[in-house]
Amino acid sequence: MTPTVQLTGITWDHSRALPPLVAAAQRYEETHCGIRIHWQKRTLDEFGHMPIDVLAQKFDLIIIDHPWAGFCFEKNLTLDLAQVIPAADLAELKHSSIGLTFESYVWQNKILALPIDAATPAPSWRPDLLARAAVQPPQTWAEAVALAQRQLAVIPGFPADLFLHFLMLVKALGADFCTMTDEIAPRETMTRAAEMLRELTEPMPRDIFELNPILVAERMTTTDDFAWNAFAYTYNNYARPDFAPKPLRFGNLLSLEPGGSRLRSVLGGTGIAISANCKNITPAIDYARFVASSIVQKGIYVHAGGQPSHRAAWNDSLADELGGGFFRDTRTTQSEAILRPRYSGYVALQTDGGKTLQEYLRDGRSLPAVLDKLDALYRESRARGGQNFQTN
Numbered sequence: 001m002t003p004t005v006q007l008t009g010i011t012w013d014h015s016r017a018l019p020p021l022v023a024a025a026q027r028y029e030e031t032h033c034g035i036r037i038h039w040q041k042r043t044l045d046e047f048g049h050m051p052i053d054v055l056a057q058k059f060d061l062i063i064i065d066h067p068w069a070g071f072c073f074e075k076n077l078t079l080d081l082a083q084v085i086p087a088a089d090l091a092e093l094k095h096s097s098i099g100l101t102f103e104s105y106v107w108q109n110k111i112l113a114l115p116i117d118a119a120t121p122a123p124s125w126r127p128d129l130l131a132r133a134a135v136q137p138p139q140t141w142a143e144a145v146a147l148a149q150r151q152l153a154v155i156p157g158f159p160a161d162l163f164l165h166f167l168m169l170v171k172a173l174g175a176d177f178c179t180m181t182d183e184i185a186p187r188e189t190m191t192r193a194a195e196m197l198r199e200l201t202e203p204m205p206r207d208i209f210e211l212n213p214i215l216v217a218e219r220m221t222t223t224d225d226f227a228w229n230a231f232a233y234t235y236n237n238y239a240r241p242d243f244a245p246k247p248l249r250f251g252n253l254l255s256l257e258p259g260g261s262r263l264r265s266v267l268g269g270t271g272i273a274i275s276a277n278c279k280n281i282t283p284a285i286d287y288a289r290f291v292a293s294s295i296v297q298k299g300i301y302v303h304a305g306g307q308p309s310h311r312a313a314w315n316d317s318l319a320d321e322l323g324g325g326f327f328r329d330t331r332t333t334q335s336e337a338i339l340r341p342r343y344s345g346y347v348a349l350q351t352d353g354g355k356t357l358q359e360y361l362r363d364g365r366s367l368p369a370v371l372d373k374l375d376a377l378y379r380e381s382r383a384r385g386g387q388n389f390q391t392n
Contacts, residue, residue, distance in 0.1 A: 004034050004035070004036055005034055005035045005036070005280045005283055006036050006038070006280075007035065007036070007037045007038070007060045007061060007278075007280060007283060007284055007287065008037075008038050008039075008040070008058070008059045008060050008061070009021065009025075009037065009038070009039045009040070009059055009060065009061030009062070009063070009272075010039070010040050010041070010042060010055055010058075010059045010061070010062055010063065011039055011040075011041055011042075011047075011063040011270075012041060012042055012043065012044050012046070012047035012063065013041040013042060013043055013044065014044065014214060014235070014237075015237050015243070015305045016117070016235050016236070016237055016305055016306060016307050017041065017063065017117075017270075017306075018039060018041050019304045019305045019306075020300070020301040020302075020304040020305055020306030021039050021063070021291065022039055022304075023300050023301070023303075023304035024287075024290065024291045024296055024300050024301060024304075025037035025038075025039060025287070027296075027300055028287050028290050032283070032286075035283050035287075037061075037287060040059075044212055044213075044214060045158075045160075045212070047063070047065075052064065052068050052071065052072055052075075052077050052078070053075055053077055055275075056072075056077040056078065056275040056276060056277055057275075057277060059275060060274065060275055060277075060278040060279075060280065060284050061272060061273070061274060061275070061278075061284060061287070061288065062078065062113075062272075062273045062274075062275060063116075063117075063270045063271070063272060063273075064078075064112065064113050064270060064271055064272075064273045065268060065269065065270055065271070066104035066105055066112065066113075066267070066269075066271070066339065066340060066342060067340045067341065067342055067346050067347050067350070068112065068342075068347060069105065069107035069110075069112045069342040070107060070342050070343045070344035070345075070346065070385055070389040070390075070391070071344045071345075071346075071347065071385070071389075072112055072273070073107065073108070073110055073112070073389070074344045074385060074386050074388075074389040076276055077275065077276055078112060078113075078273045078274060078275060078276055079273070079274045079275075079276055079278070079281070079285075080110040080111060081111040081112070081113070081114065081273075081274070081285075081288075082106075082109065082110055082111040084281070084285055085111075085114075085285065085289065089289075090111065093114065093115075093292060096294060096310055096311050096312065097115050097118075097309050097310060097311065098118050098309055098310070098311050098314050098331075098334055098335060099118065099120075099267065099334050099335040099336065099337050100267055100337065100338070100339055101115040101118050101267070101269055101271075101309040102115050102309075103339070104267055104269070104271075104339050104340075105271050107342050107391075108391065112271065112273055113270075113271025113272055113273040114271055114272050114288050114289065114291075114292040115269065115270075115271045115292065115309040115310075116270060116271060116272050116291050116292050116297070116301070116306075116308065116309055117269045117270040117271075117306065117307050117308065117309055118269040118307060118308065118309035118314075118334055119233045119234045119235070119267075119268040119269045119270075119307060119334075120233065120234065120265045120266070120267050120268055120269070120333060120334050120337035121161075121164070121165070121168065121213075121231035121232055121233055121234070121253075121265035121266065121268075121333075122231060122232075122234050122250055122251065122252065122253060122265065122330045122333045122334075123137060123138075123228065123229060123230055123231060123250065123251050123252070123253065123254065124217070124220065124228075124229045124232065124234070124238070124239075124248040124249065124250045124251075125137050125227060125228040125229065125248060125249055125251075126220060126221075126224075126226075126227050126228075126246060126248060126249075127249050128246070129152070129224060129226075129227035129228075130152075130227050130228060132227075133150070133152055133227060135147065135152075135227075137228060137249075137251055138153075138228065138230070138254055139254050139255065139258075140254055140255055140256070140257060140258050140260075141196070141200075141254060141255070141256045141257070143254070144200060144230050144254060145199055145200055147227075147228055148200055148201070148202075148203045148204055148230075149203045151203065151204075152226065152227040152228055153200075153203075153204065153226065153227070153228050153229070153230060154204060154208055154211070154216055154219075154220070154225075154226040154228070154229050154230075155200065155201065155204070155208060155216075155229060155230045155231060155232065156208065156211045156212050156213045156215070156216045156229075156232045156233075157201060157204075157208040157209035157210075157211060157358070157361070157362075158209070158210065158211055158212040158215075158354070159350070159351045159352075159353075159354025159355045159357075159358065160212075160350040160351050160354050161212060161213065161232065161233070161354065162197070162209075162354040162357050162358065162361070163349070163350050163351075163353040163354035163357060164265075164266045164340070164350065165197060165231065166190075166193055166194065166197060166353070166357055167266050167340075168231070168263055168264065168265050168266055168338075169192075169193035169196055169197065169263075170184070170185045170189055170190065170193045171264060171338060172256055172261075172263050172264070173189050173192055173193060174189065175189040177341075178341040178343075178346070178378065178392055179392050181379075181382060182375065182378075182379060183375045183378065184353075184374060184375060184378045187371060190371050190374070191367060191371065194357065194360060194361075194367055194370070194371065195367070197357070197361060198360065198361050200230065201361050202361075206362060209358050209361070209362050213232035213233040213234075213235065214235065216229055216232050217229075217232070217235050217238040217244075217248065218244075220238070220246075220248060221238050221244035221245055221246045221247065221248060222244070222245055222246070229248075230254070231253060231263070231265060233268045234250060234307070234326070234330055234334075235307070236250070236307045236323040236324075236326035236327070237305055237307075239323055239324030239325065239326040240305075240322060240323060240324050241324055243305075247324055249324070249325070249329065250325075250326050250329050250330045251329050251330065251333075252329070252330060252332045252333040253265060253333045262332070262333070262336065264336045264337060264338050265333060265337050265338070266337065266338055266339075266340050267337040267338060267339055267340065268337075269307075269309055272288045272291055272292065274288060292309075292310070293310075294310050294312035294313075295312075297309070297310035297312055297313045298310065298312040298313040298316045298319055301313070302316075302319045302322060302323070303322065313327070314327045314331060314334075341392050342391070342392070343381075343382065343385050343389055343390050343391060343392060344384060344385025344386060344389035344390075345380075345381040345382060345383065345384025345385040346381055346385075348381060348384075349377055349378060349381040352377045352381075353374055353377055353378075356370055356373050356374050356377065357370065357374070359373075
């Protein structure tokens with residue numbers, strides 16, 4: 001009897017994450033005799049920030065986001081998929097992936113993961129509550145602030161999210177971020193971005209600083225506390241009519257000024273990486289490619305609650321119907337999303353930087369002191385990585 005090949009994988013704890021992978025694994029096992037794939041889950045915060053070196057010792061398949069690229073290749077934790085998958089197949093996947101979801105995993109000509117999930121901060125709202133308030137979803141920053149002042153708006157103020165909102169505004173104000181060695185961005189741009197966040201969040205309840213995107217969506221769909229969320233990493237599940245008690249609508253990002261360009265949020269989503277410690281590389285690669293394929297992405301994956309990265313799903317009318325119009329309504333924002341830094345020491349800066357911004361937004365610490373601390377944290381993050389792993 002042929003021995004059974006066991007593959008283990010780790011993802012994060014949500015209906016968008018675990019069920020699609022379990023469903024795809026079940027189907028793969030049915031068509032590949034002798035292979036068993038077991039998925040486990042961890043919290044959203046652990047997903048973003050638990051060191052991958054720990055996970056690479058325990059799991060064959062790691063659901064990962066792109067900021068880990070520099071760290072993983074510096075420490076030789078994951079396979080370079082450019083070395084084990086034909087270039088033509090990778091080129092096709094790049095062409096078929098929405099926005100920069102494929103490119104986000106390409107780092108110094110190496111490939112960290114295959115994209116399987118696409119997300120980026122976008123607005124969401126309760127149509128019934130906005131109708132009750134006699135307002136439309138805001139289209140400009142001033143309209144967003146006005147809605148916040150009416151106690152109708154929210155954003156996730158959890159540290160990592162807060163830092164990424166800040167980077168989004170830095171970019172919108174005309175500066176690149178994390179390209180210099182000593183400061184995140186020019187000081188005047190950082191000052192304005194932080195002031196804008198304070199203008200938006202000051203009318204909001206202080207508990208927003210404990211809320212991540214999942215908690216915001218859960219609260220919006222189970223209570224009437226908030227009518228509109230300005231930007232949070234998207235979860236199409238909450239637009240599905242059979243998922244949440246009071247479904248959300250999603251849309252594209254607002255502009256800073258009337259008639260101006262939309263904000264471009266900082267790309268999220270996930271890919272499937274293979275641990276360098278994997279003992280069954282061939283079936284692991286084959287399963288990863290199976291999950292990333294068009295037929296699975298627009299079929300099993302989206303039907304099980306996933307949020308695919310493949311254009312075949314984003315173009316599919318049935319997928320959009322299942323998602324309550326989510327894919328149609330957020331496509332532009334997803335396509336325009338920008339990349340996070342990927343140098344080796346970056347990941348901890350998201351949490352540390354967000355906590356520092358909370359000191360200004362929530363606790364009232366002086367802005368110059370907070371920006372000094374942000375730049376100091378940035379320099380520390382740069383120092384953590386090896387010299388060959390210092391590209392943005």
